[in-house]
Amino acid sequence: MAIWLPRLAIDRWRHAEGCAPGEEADAHPTALIAETAHGPRIEAANDAALAAGARPGMAVTDARTLCPALKAVPGDPAGDRAFLERLALWAQRWGPWAARDEPDGLLVDTSAVAHLFGGEAPLLADVHARLAGQGLAVRAAIAPTAGAAWALAHYGPDRAILEPGEDAGLRLAGLPVAALRLDDEVLLVLRRLGLKRIGDLAGIGRDALQRRFRNRRSPMASPLARLDQLLGRVPEPLLPVIAVPPPLVQRRLLEPIRHREPLDRVVADLAADMARALERRGEGARRLELGLWRVDGDVVLRSLELAAATRDPAHIARLLATRLDDIDAGFGIELVRLRVAWAEPLSLAQADLDGAAEAPGTSLAACIDRLTVRLGAAAVRRPVGHASHIPERAQRWQAPLEPEPASQEELAFHSRPLKLLDKAEPIAVLYATPDGYPRQFRWRGAVHEVARVEGPERIAPEWWREKGGARLRDYYRIEDAAGRRYWIYRAGLLGDGRGGLPGWFLQGLCG
């Protein structure tokens, strides 16, 4: 059975707006748009907009000339895809499995199912009634092959049923070639050849078709392959959507708990249960959610993110215990549930034979987890390189155990300071000439005599990123009379037309 939702995007938008067809927001001409290389284009339009002349695929500017009142709303293709996936799971009510048919359809296997609904026509009626009840426009058809069902759903009569005994070739001969699920390029070729209906293809013989499209591999580009799939001469494997329930363990408590010690005990038990559940699936947890249901119906949620996949119950229980300090138990907690929101494959590992794992101390991932839970994820980070000339942009921060992005290191002949201040601090500088070496400067209330200096290293502003008024920087590496080494810069040049006198800043401290 093929189910086609011809107005999926618009139906979802209308559902989000909370209005009935043709009323409130839907009464105004509205189009869902997508940003493309050639400007915004219409992906879908509601009835009012269609009546005003807007068509899917049109540029928004063109549509506005036809209908100046057209309202453009950004489309949500990712949301549509996710909705279709959920719908595929829900459609398992009509068959053992259902596959997505991008972008706006479903294919449901209804072999030997129809009698449960009292026949194929009542089954189709059920599909129409239930999907229309959700506010979705729908066309559905039943046929022995997925290709034939798709063709009938999109181009056939409403609620078409192709009986197994019927001759599919004869029944579908009148449909246009677009019913073969071909891509636009091939449809254009067929139209230029004058082949408009499926029946026309049968008239010219297999050999001619095979020769014309011999270098096309994908079935979407080969009318012959599609025709064979439609008639059931070659198999067409489909990829069904299968729900994977997240690992979840819970404890219902006979006596609601109000104290910390029994709660810790329950959490430790749950962590042990979760370790077994994860081990069975060969997975480790990256994000955990702990829910505590109180007697008065209130729910307290605590989530925990881990630096590396793990299922060590002691580690998980210890980290969760630090998140339970501020829980208000009220009249008691009667249900505790632990759920893994994000799991990663983690196979069973051989214990280390050389005894390194038995050495005292924790592993790095456990150490990072403990630090992150207490100090927050933003406090524990690793510096990584980034492609930029501006020193403060050449370094970014990321989570410590993430793989490092590939980057070109700083050139070896550039000498950079050991530490960089978060914000460059202004300094007052004495110099012989405005573009000459600094002689003396005052920083944080003390005067430094410059003993040795190297520079300038000129770093121009990144014009592709900054506004036109950004000033260049001349960096100097200096050493004062006491041997302290700093990295200072002058922002701008005298008379560069981008502000007044150049300012001096101290940005880095060298080792």
Next chain:
Amino acid sequence: MDLSTLPPAGELSPGVRARRWRPGLACAPHSEIFAEGRETSGAAVAMALALDGLRGAESGQRSVLWVQDAASLRLTGRPYRPGLPAALRRRVIHVAARSCEDALFALEEGVRCRELACVIGEIAGNPRTLDFTASRRLSLTAEKHGVPLFLVRLDAERDLSSARMRWRVRPAPSPSPKWNPQAPGAPAWHAELFRARGHIPGEWTLYDDGQLVALPPDHGDLAAAAGDRSLAAR
């Protein structure tokens, strides 16, 4: 407690038998480095000592945990990856702690972790929580797990501490580079070891010239004497 691991009494008292510190010895489990907050020689010496001490040990590519409290972050800034020593550049994990308590917690978790090469901490001033008990706790943990800890104390008084080696460092004028005598050269520091278990206190001028070099402080102008040779060849 295994008494045989403790140094004999002769080494504890400053006498003939106590060894003089020199580069290349294994690093102490817990060192404190006192430095000024206007420059970053403390962290630089900590890294130089760590690299020197770990050179012999099998540390591989293990990470280095670098903990800073908020005050030290404001005073001397954050580590800058392109300026770090090449051996450490890819291995630094930085922890920005809000308070001294958080920094001490992070330091203790760090020295407990067997997969770290060493832990570098920076704490400004003399916070009340960093008392003798806290430092004793850190020393014992570091000794038990074998992860060396270098604690840099910025603008701090020399308070009670159980650190095995306590240094005071300040920057020293650098040797002139060969090609541009006007430019700042390789970093140099004046380091005073004022308290150590098993070593005589002393003063050195430290240079980082590929590897750590320690010279007596009154050696005169090094640049002229070094000539074409590497400093390490002396």
